[in-house]
Structure formats: structure tokens, C-alpha cells
Amino acid sequence: MKTINQHSLPGSDDIFRRALPNGITLLVRTNFNSPSVFIGGYLPCGSLFDSDEKLGLAEFTASALLRGSEKRNFQQIFNELESVGANLSFSAGGHTVGFSGRCLSEDLPLLLDLLADALLHPVFPREQVERLRAQFLTGLAIRAQDTAEMASLTFDQIVFAGHPYARPDDGWPETIQAITREDLENFHHLHYGPHGLVLAIVGAVEPEILASQVASVLGEWSNLSQPELPALPELKLLKKRITRKIKIPGKSQADIVIGSSGPHRKDPEFMPASLGNSVLGQFGMAGRIGEVVREKSGLAYYASSSLSAGIGPGAWDVSAGVNPANIQKVRDLIGGEITRFVEKGVTVEELADSQSNFIGRLPLSLESNAGVVGALLNIERFDLGLDYYRRYPELVRSVTPDEVLAAARQFLHPDRLAVAIAGS
Amino acid sequence: MKKPYSEYLLSNGFKVLLKEIHSAPLVSSWVWYRVGSRDETTGHTGISHWCEHMQFKGTPQFPSSILDRAVSRDGGMWNAFTYFDWTTYFETMPSDKIDLGLRIEADRMVNSLFEEKEVASERTVIISEREGNENEPAFLLGEAVQNAAFRVHPYHHEVVGDLSDLKSMSRDDLYAHYRNFYTPNNAVMSLAGDFKTNEMLARIRELFEQIPARPTPPRIFRPEPAACGEHRLTVEGPGETTYLDISYHASAAKDPDFFPFTVLDSLLAGPSSLNMFGGGGISNKTSRLYRALVEKELAVSVSGGLTASADPFLYSVVITVNPKRKPDEVLAAFDAEIKHIQEQDTPVAEITRAIKQARAMFAYGLENITNQAFWLGHAEMFAAYDWFLGYLERLATVTPADLQKVARQYLRPQNRVVGMYIPNGMEVQA
Numbered sequence: 001m002k003t004i005n006q007h008s009l010p011g012s013d014d015i016f017r018r019a020l021p022n023g024i025t026l027l028v029r030t031n032f033n034s035p036s037v038f039i040g041g042y043l044p045c046g047s048l049f050d051s052d053e054k055l056g057l058a059e060f061t062a063s064a065l066l067r068g069s070e071k072r073n074f075q076q077i078f079n080e081l082e083s084v085g086a087n088l089s090f091s092a093g094g095h096t097v098g099f100s101g102r103c104l105s106e107d108l109p110l111l112l113d114l115l116a117d118a119l120l121h122p123v124f125p126r127e128q129v130e131r132l133r134a135q136f137l138t139g140l141a142i143r144a145q146d147t148a149e150m151a152s153l154t155f156d157q158i159v160f161a162g163h164p165y166a167r168p169d170d171g172w173p174e175t176i177q178a179i180t181r182e183d184l185e186n187f188h189h190l191h192y193g194p195h196g197l198v199l200a201i202v203g204a205v206e207p208e209i210l211a212s213q214v215a216s217v218l219g220e221w222s223n224l225s226q227p228e229l230p231a232l233p234e235l236k237l238l239k240k241r242i243t244r245k246i247k248i249p250g251k252s253q254a255d256i257v258i259g260s261s262g263p264h265r266k267d268p269e270f271m272p273a274s275l276g277n278s279v280l281g282q283f284g285m286a287g288r289i290g291e292v293v294r295e296k297s298g299l300a301y302y303a304s305s306s307l308s309a310g311i312g313p314g315a316w317d318v319s320a321g322v323n324p325a326n327i328q329k330v331r332d333l334i335g336g337e338i339t340r341f342v343e344k345g346v347t348v349e350e351l352a353d354s355q356s357n358f359i360g361r362l363p364l365s366l367e368s369n370a371g372v373v374g375a376l377l378n379i380e381r382f383d384l385g386l387d388y389y390r391r392y393p394e395l396v397r398s399v400t401p402d403e404v405l406a407a408a409r410q411f412l413h414p415d416r417l418a419v420a421i422a423g424s
Numbered sequence: 425m426k427k428p429y430s431e432y433l434l435s436n437g438f439k440v441l442l443k444e445i446h447s448a449p450l451v452s453s454w455v456w457y458r459v460g461s462r463d464e465t466t467g468h469t470g471i472s473h474w475c476e477h478m479q480f481k482g483t484p485q486f487p488s489s490i491l492d493r494a495v496s497r498d499g500g501m502w503n504a505f506t507y508f509d510w511t512t513y514f515e516t517m518p519s520d521k522i523d524l525g526l527r528i529e530a531d532r533m534v535n536s537l538f539e540e541k542e543v544a545s546e547r548t549v550i551i552s553e554r555e556g557n558e559n560e561p562a563f564l565l566g567e568a569v570q571n572a573a574f575r576v577h578p579y580h581h582e583v584v585g586d587l588s589d590l591k592s593m594s595r596d597d598l599y600a601h602y603r604n605f606y607t608p609n610n611a612v613m614s615l616a617g618d619f620k621t622n623e624m625l626a627r628i629r630e631l632f633e634q635i636p637a638r639p640t641p642p643r644i645f646r647p648e649p650a651a652c653g654e655h656r657l658t659v660e661g662p663g664e665t666t667y668l669d670i671s672y673h674a675s676a677a678k679d680p681d682f683f684p685f686t687v688l689d690s691l692l693a694g695p696s697s698l699n700m701f702g703g704g705g706i707s708n709k710t711s712r713l714y715r716a717l718v719e720k721e722l723a724v725s726v727s728g729g730l731t732a733s734a735d736p737f738l739y740s741v742v743i744t745v746n747p748k749r750k751p752d753e754v755l756a757a758f759d760a761e762i763k764h765i766q767e768q769d770t771p772v773a774e775i776t777r778a779i780k781q782a783r784a785m786f787a788y789g790l791e792n793i794t795n796q797a798f799w800l801g802h803a804e805m806f807a808a809y810d811w812f813l814g815y816l817e818r819l820a821t822v823t824p825a826d827l828q829k830v831a832r833q834y835l836r837p838q839n840r841v842v843g844m845y846i847p848n849g850m851e852v853q854a
Contacts, residue, residue: 008448008449033447034447034787034790034791035787035790036784036787036788036791074709075709075710075715078707078709078710079710081706081707082694082695082706082707082708082709082710082777082781083710083777083780083781084780084781084784085695085706085780085781085782085783085784085785086706086784087705087706087707089707102788103784104783104784104787107784131718131719131721134721134724134746134747134748135724135725137747138665138724138744138746138747139724141663141664141665141747142663142665144664145561145662145663145664145665146559147559248662249662250661250662250848251559251662252554252555252556252558252559253552253555253556253558253559283492283493283496284489284492284493284495284496285480285492291489294549295488295489295545296545297545298544298545298546298547298548298549298552299548299549299552300549300552301549301550301552301553301556302556321552321555321556322552323551323552323555353493353496353497356497356498356499357496357497357498357499358499359499360497360498360499360500360518360521361499361500361501362499363448363449363450363499363518364450364499364500364501364516364518366448367447367448367450367791367792367793368791368792369791370791
């Protein structure tokens with residue numbers, strides 16, 4: 001198995017971490033090889049706070065942050081950003097609202113000022129809110145026609161029934177219609193604040209200088225009303241196989257998603273499940289799934305498995321885009337592979353291949369500033385420790401075929417899978 | 425100034441471009457062939473793309489399953505793309521593992537098997553790829569516009585090909601195409617990353633120079649005659665959303681007009697990223713068309729695209745129409761903006777701004793080794809790498825007069841195709 005130079009990976013000796021008194025955590029890694037800077041972060045005000053009636057409020061609020069502030073109107077904000085080729089955007093997930101941006105190093109003070117302005121002083125101009133609403137509604141109309149998105153959304157509804165993860169973060173047409181400008185303002189007033197905000201910055205920057213810049217724009221921010229995120233209810237596991245079909249007329253291809261819930265990111269089963277998932281439907285040309293569905297049978301252009309794990313329960317699924325006439329065949333093939341996977345697990349050789357891939361691809365995933373920002377946020381969000389990426393090869397290597405099999409059996413039950421199909 | 429890369433021509437005509445970058449322990453290696461959908465005739469559309477798929481199906485030395493596993497085991501990333509003018513294959517791998525990528529490419533330049541059973545299995549995979557594309561209104565509309573824009577030039581058809589040809593082409597057709605075009609003298613190799621140029625060149629010579637040169641068929645030369653009137657077309661399909669695709673015949677990348685055209689696109693629809701990998705674009709909310717269409721609530725989004733191609737292709741603006749508005753209202757507002765840029769002088773500050781935007785996006789692309797190696801070879805497919813190196817400098821020389829000239833010359837109704845995607849059941853505006 002290959003070795004890698006540990007010191008090219010981020011670690012405690014080159015990650016600068018500072019907790020500001022108001023609850024903000026700043027992470028910085030210097031890269032003077034690059035003329036640009038990437039920033040990313042999150043704060044705990046995601047769609048878990050949304051009511052069913054106004055689902056999409058967190059996303060709507062996040063998207064409206066750059067639509068006008070006390071200091072700048074919409075065109076001024078984007079004129080400042082775009083004039084220097086910089087980028088900044090916000091988007092809501094379940095637990096958090098995430099943001100990311102990039103600029104040339106010389107423009108970082110401007111980017112930080114715009115970030116702080118958007119977070120602290122948005123004014124939600126009525127006209128802009130309506131414009132954004134029209135864009136959301138069109139986005140939802142396009143989503144309703146997208147077989148892959150609708151299959152995925154339907155899959156979540158089955159697997160996470162009764163749990164907030166069953167709901168799409170971008171809501172439904174009727175819930176987007178129900179949201180008022182005042183809702184956005186109230187949501188921001190109540191939920192946005194420095195407590196739990198994490199900001200990661202990578203590029204040609206001096207950490208101490210940067211820390212004082214960040215403190216000057218965000219250090220005074222406080223919000224005593226910020227509530228804790230609501231506790232997640234326990235997920236009810238499926239008791240039998242559930243299949244749901246969504247009809248979207250006029251489509252040449254149908255999408256199919258089959259699977260179940262998966263581990264939390266912090267569960268000890270995460271790494272064995274992740275390596276197992278690689279064997280099942282990632283490694284090489286999409287692992288065993290790619291081999292049987294695409295390579296041997298020629299039934300799909302794409303067929304693979306995925307494991308998404310976060311703060312709460314994740315999803316472990318196999319998806320494919322297929323001709324409507326082949327849906328049953330593909331279902332059978334995927335079902336057969338899942339059964340084989342939970343009955344026999346993976347071979348020593350298959351596991352070694354995926355372990356080697358996980359370790360070998362680290363330099364590629366961390367070559368850019370954006371990649372390192374992602375790694376720093378991952379470390380912080382899941383409390384992995386600053387030396388996580390240096391320990392990572394060992395963590396990967398220590399997984400055994402028995403642990404993979406145990407994880408597979410814990411989460412994937414061939415007789416209790418969710419099956420979602422969208423298409424003509 | 426010393427060139428930031430090295431260039432070699434091997435005795436068999438294989439061109440090699442090498443650029444050392446030592447910021448990460450990675451190397452990205454690309455082999456480019458001068459063959460793409462423009463080299464296809466009726467009955468064989470999609471053959472270049474299908475050949476590209478078959479290149480992953482193995483040789484006697486590297487059977488198909490071995491290839492994928494070998495690259496993945498080393499933590500590499502590999503893929504291939506087919507376009508109008510070219511087909512390319514790449515591997516980005518840890519520096520000490522790139523030799524595998526070189527060996528694979530030297531081997532599959534001549535030894536791919538194209539086994540009958542693999543051809544049969546890939547036929548349905550590619551048909552499935554096309555069906556997936558057909559699910560997207562943007563694909564259906566773009567294909568119809570492209571077909572209407574090119575009656576004569578082989579840019580007429582989509583890279584994926586037409587369904588009837590995908591059903592009828594044989595293994596022998598595919599293999600003949602492969603043997604015709606996959607020669608060292610019809611290829612360029614580009615590598616960027618953490619290597620020593622002299623060592624890398626020696627290894628490339630060892631692997632590739634023994635492959636004999638062979639004659640390749642001449643490119644189809646069928647220039648598109650000047651358009652003599654606006655084409656309008658509609659595509660009907662499922663959904664609730666109306667789209668407009670307004671495509672003008674544009675200039676080839678080598679043409680001096682391409683640079684003012686790039687600035688024009690930036691002003692109208694926002695700057696386009698040059699970065700194929702890891703670059704990311706920037707938003708276009710202060711562009712003229714965004715302000716005229718989205719801010720006026722005629723549209724919910726607008727984007728523009730100019731393609732760096734060997735022969736003149738299209739400049740396309742794609743608009744998602746606001747559901748409360750009619751496509752003709754949107755087109756009228758679009759035309760007013762075009763007229764404005766044709767008739768009014770553009771402030772120099774607006775051009776300076778476009779240059780700064782391009783400089784930023786150029787810088788973002790430098791972070792990514794794969795992107796760097798991509799451009800080293802890609803520019804050779806329509807011009808030369810100097811085109812890429814001089815890109816920012818050439819943009820900086822664009823004047824308001826250049827911009828106006830290009831806007832007047834190319835953005836004429838007689839030079840365009842206007843396509844509308846109309847949801848089934850919705851009334852079509854005259």
C-alpha cells in the first residue's frame with residue numbers, strides 16, 4: 001500500500017484555529033503558492049427550524065441575504081463582488097446554512113466585509129423577495145420534471161418518514177407561496193448569530209492578520225435569542241420493502257433509487273460502511289453495481305451507490321438512470337447485489353483496493369484551496385481533530401472485512417429497502 | 425522570457441507538451457486526438473464518442489476490469505471526453521504513480537480490442553446516455569438549434585449522435601474509425617505537475633516513439649455558407665417552463681474577433697469561466713442581460729456561452745422565461761439590449777472590469793493541476809498553447825470600437841437561430 005508525505009496534509013501544526021469570544025470559530029491554512037483565497041463556513045440555522053407550512057423558509061432566507069443590506073442594495077452588492085471576479089453564495093441544508101466564496105488575495109477584505117454585511121444587516125427588500133420567489137417557483141417546476149431529483153426526493157420520503165429529513169430543504173410550491181417577507185426578517189432576527197458559526201479560510205493569508213480582520217467585521221456580532229437546533233426524533237426503520245413510483249410523462253429515461261438509512265458521520269460504523277460502499281458501487285467504474293448494471297448488461301449510462309452521512313442518520317443507496325422498459329431488470333440486478341453484499345461482505349482483496357484508493361486520492365482532494373476548506377469544515381463539524389487527515393491512512397487501513405460486513409448487515413436489509421422510481 | 429513549458433515533436437509526429445508544477449505531489453497526463461463529431465458522416469454520427477467508450481473496454485495487456493481497478497487503486501482520477509473537434513483521455517495521479525497512466529495511453533493508442541460483445545453492451549449504454557440527455561429540455565432545444573444553424577458544416581449534429589446511427593453502426597465501423605484516427609501523428613500529449621521534464625520526456629519517448637505514424641483521413645472541409653436570414657424554431661415537450669436559445673454564428677477561437685467576442689459575452693451575460701476543472705465561475709447579476717431580463721422580471725435566469733472551436737461555432741444565450749411572461753416579450757427586450765451595445769459606445773471601465781474578472785478566474789484555474797494540463801493540450805486542438813498564455817493580454821487590448829464592430833458584425837438577426845422550448849399544451853406565440 002502506498003505511503004504519502006504526511007506533511008503535505010493539513011494538521012495541527014499548520015491549521016490555525018481560533019475561537020472568538022462571541023462563539024465564532026475561525027480556521028485558517030496558509031497557501032502562498034496560490035494567488036487566490038477560498039472561504040467557506042456554516043451557521044446553525046438550517047431547515048430543521050422550518051414549519052411544514054413554510055418549508056423552504058431557511059433556504060429562502062439564506063438566498064435573500066445578498067439581495068440588499070442596510071449599506072448596499074442588490075446591484076451594489078453584486079457590483080462589488082463581480083467587479084473583482086469574486087464570488088459569494090449562501091445555501092441552506094437541514095442543520096446549517098452554508099456559505100462559500102473566493103477572490104484574489106488582494107480582495108479578501110472586501111469579501112469579508114460583504115460576508116459580514118450579508119449575515120448581520122440584510123433588509124429583505126420586498127421587490128427582491130418577490131423576484132426570488134418567482135425564481136424558486138420556477139426551480140421547483142423544473143425539479144418536478146427532473147427524474148433523478150424526484151426519485152431521490154421520493155426515496156427520502158420513504159426512508160425518513162416521520163423524520164424532518166423526509167422534507168426537501170427547498171420546500172414545495174405552496175409552502176414557498178406561503179412565506180412572507182416578514183417571515184424572512186423574523187427568521188433572520190431569531191436564528192442568525194455568531195454562536196456556532198464556523199469560518200474556514202485558505203490561501204495566501206497571514207493567520208494573525210486575518211484573525212483581526214475577521215474579528216473587526218464579525219467580532220462584535222451577538223444575538224442572545226439564538227435557539228438551539230431542535231432535537232431530532234428517533235428514525236423509525238422500515239419494517240418491509242416499500243416501493244413508490246412517480247409518473248413524469250414524456251421522459252425517455254427513468255431514474256431509480258434503492259436503499260435504506262445509513263450511519264451518522266460520527267458512528268464507528270461510518271468508515272467500514274464507507275469502504276463497503278466503495279466496493280459496492282464506487283471503486284473503479286462504480287464498483288460491483290457499475291460492473292453488473294453497466295459493464296456486463298449495458299442497461300444504464302450511470303449506476304452507482306452512495307453513502308451520505310451527516311449529523312443525523314444518513315442514507316445508503318444505489319441509483320441508476322434506465323430506459324423505462326428495463327426498470328424491473330435493473331431493480332433485480334441491484335437487489336441481487338445488495339443481497340450478495342450483506343450475505344457475503346467484501347473480499348480481502350476488494351477491501352484492500354478501496355483502502356488504497358481512499359488513501360491515494362487524498363492529495364488530489366486536497367490540492368486546491370477549496371478542497372482544504374472542505375477538509376477543515378469537515379474536521380470542525382464532526383469534531384474529528386486537527387490531525388484527522390494525518391491519521392486518516394491509519395484509520396482506513398485498520399478496517400477489516402468483518403467490520404464491513406457488520407456495517408452492511410446493520411444498515412442494508414434486502415427485504416426492507418426503499419425503492420423510488422420516477423419517469424414515464 | 426523563457427517559455428513556462430517545453431514542447432517536443434517525436435520522430436513519429438507525436439507532439440508532447442510538458443509543464444512542471446511542483447505545488448502538489450500530482451501529475452495530470454492527457455492524450456488528445458484530432459477527431460470528434462465533425463469528422464463523422466451521415467449514418468455514422470456519434471462514432472467518435474462511441475470509440476471513446478470502447479477505449480475503456482480493454483487491450484490484451486490491460487483487460488477492461490484491470491484498467492479501472494489499477495487507476496483507482498492508486499488514488500487516481502481518469503476519464504475521457506469527446507467534442508466536435510477532438511477526443512481526449514486523461515489520468516491525474518499521485519506523481520509516483522503516473523507511469524501507469526502513460527502505459528495505458530501508449531497501449532490503447534494501438535491495441536484496443538473492440539470485442540463484439542463489448543460493442544453490443546456499450547451500444548445500449550450510449551443509447552441510455554442519449555435518453556438521459558433527452559430528459560433535459562435544454563438538450564432538446566440546443567440540439568434543434570445546432571441542427572438548424574449548420575446545414576453544411578459537420579458541426580450540424582450532437583456529439584452523442586443520432587439514435588438511428590447508434591442502433592445501426594457495427595463493430596467494424598467503430599474499429600475502422602479507431603484505426604483511422606488514433607495515430608501518434610494525429611495526437612498531442614500534455615502533462616502538467618510534479619515531474620522532471622527530461623526524465624518524463626525520456627519515458628514518453630520510450631513508450632510512444634515506437635508507435636509507427638500512419639496517414640489519417642483529411643478533415644471534412646465543408647464551411648457553412650453565410651446565413652441569409654433568421655431561423656426560428658420551436659421544440660415542444662413536457663414541463664411547465666419555457667426556454668429561449670438565441671444562437672449566433674460566431675468566430676473560431678483563432679480568429680482575432682474571438683477576444684472582443686469574449687468581452688462582449690462577459691458584458692452581456694457575465695464572464696464565462698475558462699476552467700474545465702476546479703475553477704468555478706462567478707455570478708452574472710450585474711451583466712446587461714441579467715439586468716434587462718431578470719431584474720425586469722421577464723426571465724428567471726440567463727446565461728451566455730462562446731465555444732473555443734477550430735471552425736466558427738455559435739454564441740448562444742439561453743434564457744429561462746418567467747412563467748408570467750411570453751417568450752416574444754423576452755426576445756424584444758433581449759433585442760433592445762443587443763441594439764444598445766451595437767449603437768452606443770461601451771465605457772472603457774466596463775471593459776477593464778471584464779479583464780479583471782477574467783484575471784481572477786484565470787487565477788482560480790491555476791490551483792488545479794488537472795485544469796493546467798487540460799489547457800496545455802486543449803489549446804492545441806484549435807490554436808496553440810500560446811493562445812492560452814496570451815489570453816489575458818489579448819483581452820486587455822480590446823477597445824470599445826472592437827466591441828462595437830463585433831456586435832454589429834455577428835449579433836444580427838440574419839445571423840442567428842432563435843429556438844423556443846414550449847411546454848406541451850401551452851399556446852405558441854406567433
